[in-house]
Amino acid sequence: MALQLGDTAPDFTADTTEGQVSFHDWIGESWAVLFSHPKDFTPVCTTELGYVAKLKPEFEKRNVKIIGLSVDTVEDHKRWAEDIAETQGTAPNYPMIGDPDLAVSKLYGMLPAGAGDSAAGRTAVDNATVRNVYVIGPDKKVKLMITYPMSTGRNFDEVLRVIDSLQLTADYKVATPVNWKQGEDVIIVPAVKNEEAKELFPDGWQEVKPYLRVVKQPDAS
Known part of the structure; x- marks a missing residue:
């Protein structure tokens, strides 16, 4: 079954640029944004990762944690972060999940079960469907899902607007x-x-x- 709004966000344990994360425990009592990328060292995603780093204080004001995912290793992510800092002025200041075995991408239905178990040799086009935004509430339920094509940079100001709306609905x-x-x-x-x-x-x-x-x-x- 495909992941739908209102479903419990699949839990997982994975290595990140800030150490191993158990996803539900990491969310805790906060809201969370998980946004995924088809490949490291891709142009549109480079701009997104830098912009989200600049927006981090806005997410924190709303009790929202940010976590990224890309279909490559944590070591690749760390090298990519240097390019992001150089070109965008800010490196990611939030964890980036390494998904070299495609486990999390398949868990969230972004890649089919038959996609294999290694990112090695796969291109961004092979992973084009790994380009989603998920907003997850403190109850671990999926509140928002947006899927973007590789050619279109995501609008994270809109993500903040939706979070404001979701939090109002939850409270009032x-x-x-x-x-x-x-x-x-x-x-x-x-x-x-x-x-x-x-x-x-x-x-x-x-x-x-x-x-x-x-x-x-x-x-x-």
């Missing part, structure tokens, strides 16, 4: 409308009836339709 029983940004009005989820909504949102809301109730974003402070 609201959803976010199209193109929502932090601080803008939100929507009371349909499962909340008006009687409960009066307790949750005592300042009231705008009822555009019975199923579309707009309310000020709850104050997380």
Whole structure:
């Protein structure tokens, strides 16, 4: 079965650039972003890894841990980090999983079971499907999955926006409308009836339709 939203993120133990990680234990009570790469020393991924390093404080403000994966060895990752620092101004400041036996890529359904058990001799094109973003909650459930083609750099500002939305929903029983940004009005989820909504949102809301109730974003402070 393919991994789906709401599934428990598969647990694993793997070597990383910051030592061995047991994935669920590493997440702990935090949120997590796992983003994968088809090969080391590839151009688009080089730009992504540097940008995510610069965004790390934004993830930390949201109690989110970052971990990368690439279908090569940890030693390759360490050499790649030097290129990333040189070209992007910042080396990865988060763990990078080595997946030279393709175990994690297959566990997450990014490569078929018949892909073999070694990254040796495989090209980025062979591994083109290993280019995903997963957002995982403290409950270890998959909250977001995005798959990108190799030619398109990922939008990690959008990933942060989605995390803001997911955390609001988890805490306040609201959803976010199209193109929502932090601080803008939100929507009371349909499962909340008006009687409960009066307790949750005592300042009231705008009822555009019975199923579309707009309310000020709850104050997380």
